[in-house]
Amino acid sequence: MMATKQVEKNALDDLRKSDVMAHLLDSLDAGKDIGHYGRLVFAMVARHFLPEDEVVRLLQQDNDFSEEEACALYLQVQGHDYNPPKREKLLDYQSKQDFPIVPKPDDPDSGNLYRDLKFPDHVYEHISEYYGEKAGS
Numbered sequence: 001m002m003a004t005k006q007v008e009k010n011a012l013d014d015l016r017k018s019d020v021m022a023h024l025l026d027s028l029d030a031g032k033d034i035g036h037y038g039r040l041v042f043a044m045v046a047r048h049f050l051p052e053d054e055v056v057r058l059l060q061q062d063n064d065f066s067e068e069e070a071c072a073l074y075l076q077v078q079g080h081d082y083n084p085p086k087r088e089k090l091l092d093y094q095s096k097q098d099f100p101i102v103p104k105p106d107d108p109d110s111g112n113l114y115r116d117l118k119f120p121d122h123v124y125e126h127i128s129e130y131y132g133e134k135a136g137s
Contacts, residue, residue: 008050008051008054011049011050012025012049012050014049014117014118015045015046015049015050015117017116017117018045018113018116018117019102019103019104019110019111019116020041020045020090020101020102020103020110020111020113020116021042021045021046021113021116021117023100023101023102023103024038024041024042024101025058027099028042028058028059028061028062029061031061031062031063032062032063032099033062033063033064033065033099034062034099034101035097035098035099035101036097037093037094037096037097037101038062038093038097038099038101039059039062039065039070039073040073040077040093041084041085041090041093041101042055042058042059043055043059043073043074043077044077044082044083044084044085045084045113045117046058047074047077047078048084048119048120048123049117052074052078055070055074056070056071056074057070059073059074083123084113084114084117084119084123085113086112086113086114087102087108087110087111087112087113090102090111090113091105091111
């Protein structure tokens with residue numbers, strides 16, 4: 001049990017290397033409503049670092065999100081194997097809701113999840129396959 005908690009703490013520390021994820025985690029810890037797209041982004045990224053039950057627990061800290069909704073979102077993101085979004089997509093999501101997902105949208109480095117975080121290799125392979133297929137069509 002103690003080793004699991006340490007692994008999760010290390011994973012949370014890793015997530016906090018991203019200004020976006022640190023902002024989302026702090027907002028969730030404060031019980032704020034991070035909006036539909038904030039929750040989606042959180043699930044898309046956090047699932048690569050944390051176990052399902054921890055992602056669901058953290059999403060429930062959003063004052064407007066139930067356990068059932070958190071489980072459903074996690075299963076949707078996992079089932080579709082969504083990749084973490086690029087900065088441009090984060091800004092697009094942000095424009096569709098009140099809660100700011102990217103804490104410093106005027107800073108071109110803010111919101112670059114792929115610069116700040118190390119994802120599992122299959123995420124990068126999936127992206128490469130997508131662009132390879134796109135170039136071939």
